[in-house]
Amino acid sequence: MGSSDGGGKGMAVEIGSTVAGYRLLACIGRGGMGEVFTAEHPRLPRIDAVKVLHPALGSDPVFRARFEREADLVARLSHPAIVAVFDRGVADDRLWIAMEYVDGADASALITDRGVHPLLAIAIVTTVAAALDHAHRNGVLHRDVKPENVLIRPGGDPLLPDAVKLTDFGIARVRDEVTGLTGAGTTIGTLAYTPPEQIEGGELDPRSDQYALACTAFELLSGAPPFTAETQQSLVKAQLLDRPPAVTSRNPALPSPVDDVLRRALAKRSADRFVDCGQFAGALDAAVRGRLSGGLPAAPPTPVVQRPVPPATGRARRRRLPSRLVVAGVVAVAVLVGLGIAVGATTAPRPPDAALATPATPRVQVTPTSIEIGWDRVNGATHYLVRQGDTTVYIGSGDHWSMPRPVPGEYAFSVVAVSGDRTTSAVGPASAAVQVTTVWGELQPLVDLFPTVLPSTPVSTDAFDGMVCSGLVGSQLVGNPVQVQIFCTGPSGYQLTLGMYPTAGQRDSYYRQRFAGERTRPMATSGGHPGRVYTAESAPGTGSVTLLYDDGVRARVAAEVSTAGRPATAARSVLDRLPL
Structure with missing residues (x-):
C-alpha cells in the first residue's frame, strides 16, 4: 500500500509504507478480513498493531460495516485482559484499526501434545473468563474464543504470564442487536470450539462464549480440544x-473433579452451563487444585435425540478436512448441518408423545447442487429429525435442511418432531419422491479444463489417482473472490484445490495478498501449460505449492496442492506428477 500522502489507490500493502501516519514494520498476522502489522505510532514513541482491510473487501459496504463495527465494539471495552483499540479510519480507500501490540505469542503456540502445565492453564482461563464477563456485561459476545485468539506475554514465572489478552472481536455481535451482519442462520468461527447453538443458527448468549472457553481449557489441559475429527461432518455431529x-x-494426572467441571461447561444446552465464565473458571481452579467440595450438578444428558450411526452404504464419499477446520467467512448453517448430520440412524424414534402434533408433509425441491427440504414447525417442538426411509439424515432445530450434492437416485423424506424432554411425535407423511441426477452444474467449466484430472461427475470414480472430489460455488474464506472451487483428496492424503476466478487480475491480487512478501517461480506443468508457483507452509507441518496459470482460459485458474505432515517439496512432487 502506498503512503497515505501519495500512494496509489489499490496498491498492495508493503512493509515500510505508511497507513494514516503509521509506518508498517512487519506483518504479524492474516485473518479473514485483513492483515495485521506492527507499526510505529506517528507521534508517540510506541509500537502499535495496525489491521488493514483486504483490498478486495474495501469497496463492499457490508464488509466495511463489519470492519468498522469491530473497532466500535472493542473500543467500548476497557479491560486489562482485552486488546485495546486506539483508533480507526480510512487511508487510500482502505479501512484500518490501530490496536495495542502484545509482544508474545498466542496460546496455541504453547500447547504441546500434553497441553500446558495445569497452573498455567488456570491462569490463562481465569484471565480470559474475566475479560469475557466484562464484555458480556457490556452487551458484547465474542463468538470466536479459541487459543489462537488469546495472546500471551511471558513473565519471569513460567506459570504466571506477564499478560493474557483476548483479541479478535472481529465477528462479535452485540447481544440482541439486529444489524444484518451476523444474524441467525450463519455460523462463523472454528468448529472445534463452536457451541451447538451456534452451529444450528440458534440464539446465542454469554454461555455460548463459555462453551468455547471450556473447549479452550480442555485443550490447554490435555493437548487437544474435546472433539476432534478428520472430516467436517464428523466434527459437527460431535x-x-x-x-x-x-x-x-487424556491427562490422568488431573484430579477427577475436573471432568465434572468441564462437562458442565460443555453442556449441549446453554441453560445447563455455569452462570457465567467467572463461575466456570473458579470451579475449574478449585478442581485442578484439589479444593472442590460439595460436587457439581450431574452432567446433563447430551443427546436430545437418537444418536445416528454411519450408514452401511449409499452415501457419497466426502473429501477429508483438517480436524481444526477454520470457517473464516459466513457459512450457511443449513450446509454445515447438512454435511455434519448426513449420516444414518436406522433405529426408529421413541414412541410418539400425544402432546406433539404429527408434522405435515415436507416440501422438497431439487436444485443443480442440492436437495432442499423444508417443513412447518410444530408447537412444543425444539428439534426435528428428517428421515429418508428408515434413516435419519438431519437432526436440528431449524425448519429447513439442504442435502449438498446427493448421489443419483430417488429421494423421499418425512419429519419427526422432538420436544425439550426428548419425547417425539409420530413420523409425518413422506414427501413425493424426487429424482436426482448428479452433474457438476456451475462447476462444469472448471471440470472441462482438466478432463484427465477430475471425475466426470462428483460421484464418478474416474479421477486421476482415484481422487475423491467435491465442489463449491464461491468461497468460505472472506476476501477470496473465487467463483467456483473443486477440492480433491488423493490416495496418499494430499489435497488438490482448483479454483476459477472472474479475471486473472483478481486472482493475482488475492494471492499477492495471501503470500505477501513471497516471490513466485516460473514453471510449466506436465501438460505444457506455463505458470508461476508460490511455495509455502499453509499450516504448521503442512507444505503447499500454488500454481497460477498464465495461458488462455487457465489464466483465471489457481491450482494448490498441500501435503499434511510433509514439507513443500512433497507437495511440489505431487504437483509435477498431476496431469494439470
Missing part, C-alpha cells in the same frame, strides 16, 4: 450430539 470425553482420560 459438537451437536456426542458426550464430551473425560479430560482425565
Whole structure:
C-alpha cells in the first residue's frame, strides 16, 4: 500500500509504507478480513498493531460495516485482559484499526501434545473468563474464543504470564442487536470450539462464549480440544450430539473433579452451563487444585435425540478436512448441518408423545447442487429429525435442511418432531419422491479444463489417482473472490484445490495478498501449460505449492496442492506428477 500522502489507490500493502501516519514494520498476522502489522505510532514513541482491510473487501459496504463495527465494539471495552483499540479510519480507500501490540505469542503456540502445565492453564482461563464477563456485561459476545485468539506475554514465572489478552472481536455481535451482519442462520468461527447453538443458527448468549472457553481449557489441559475429527461432518455431529470425553482420560494426572467441571461447561444446552465464565473458571481452579467440595450438578444428558450411526452404504464419499477446520467467512448453517448430520440412524424414534402434533408433509425441491427440504414447525417442538426411509439424515432445530450434492437416485423424506424432554411425535407423511441426477452444474467449466484430472461427475470414480472430489460455488474464506472451487483428496492424503476466478487480475491480487512478501517461480506443468508457483507452509507441518496459470482460459485458474505432515517439496512432487 502506498503512503497515505501519495500512494496509489489499490496498491498492495508493503512493509515500510505508511497507513494514516503509521509506518508498517512487519506483518504479524492474516485473518479473514485483513492483515495485521506492527507499526510505529506517528507521534508517540510506541509500537502499535495496525489491521488493514483486504483490498478486495474495501469497496463492499457490508464488509466495511463489519470492519468498522469491530473497532466500535472493542473500543467500548476497557479491560486489562482485552486488546485495546486506539483508533480507526480510512487511508487510500482502505479501512484500518490501530490496536495495542502484545509482544508474545498466542496460546496455541504453547500447547504441546500434553497441553500446558495445569497452573498455567488456570491462569490463562481465569484471565480470559474475566475479560469475557466484562464484555458480556457490556452487551458484547465474542463468538470466536479459541487459543489462537488469546495472546500471551511471558513473565519471569513460567506459570504466571506477564499478560493474557483476548483479541479478535472481529465477528462479535452485540447481544440482541439486529444489524444484518451476523444474524441467525450463519455460523462463523472454528468448529472445534463452536457451541451447538451456534452451529444450528440458534440464539446465542454469554454461555455460548463459555462453551468455547471450556473447549479452550480442555485443550490447554490435555493437548487437544474435546472433539476432534478428520472430516467436517464428523466434527459437527460431535459438537451437536456426542458426550464430551473425560479430560482425565487424556491427562490422568488431573484430579477427577475436573471432568465434572468441564462437562458442565460443555453442556449441549446453554441453560445447563455455569452462570457465567467467572463461575466456570473458579470451579475449574478449585478442581485442578484439589479444593472442590460439595460436587457439581450431574452432567446433563447430551443427546436430545437418537444418536445416528454411519450408514452401511449409499452415501457419497466426502473429501477429508483438517480436524481444526477454520470457517473464516459466513457459512450457511443449513450446509454445515447438512454435511455434519448426513449420516444414518436406522433405529426408529421413541414412541410418539400425544402432546406433539404429527408434522405435515415436507416440501422438497431439487436444485443443480442440492436437495432442499423444508417443513412447518410444530408447537412444543425444539428439534426435528428428517428421515429418508428408515434413516435419519438431519437432526436440528431449524425448519429447513439442504442435502449438498446427493448421489443419483430417488429421494423421499418425512419429519419427526422432538420436544425439550426428548419425547417425539409420530413420523409425518413422506414427501413425493424426487429424482436426482448428479452433474457438476456451475462447476462444469472448471471440470472441462482438466478432463484427465477430475471425475466426470462428483460421484464418478474416474479421477486421476482415484481422487475423491467435491465442489463449491464461491468461497468460505472472506476476501477470496473465487467463483467456483473443486477440492480433491488423493490416495496418499494430499489435497488438490482448483479454483476459477472472474479475471486473472483478481486472482493475482488475492494471492499477492495471501503470500505477501513471497516471490513466485516460473514453471510449466506436465501438460505444457506455463505458470508461476508460490511455495509455502499453509499450516504448521503442512507444505503447499500454488500454481497460477498464465495461458488462455487457465489464466483465471489457481491450482494448490498441500501435503499434511510433509514439507513443500512433497507437495511440489505431487504437483509435477498431476496431469494439470
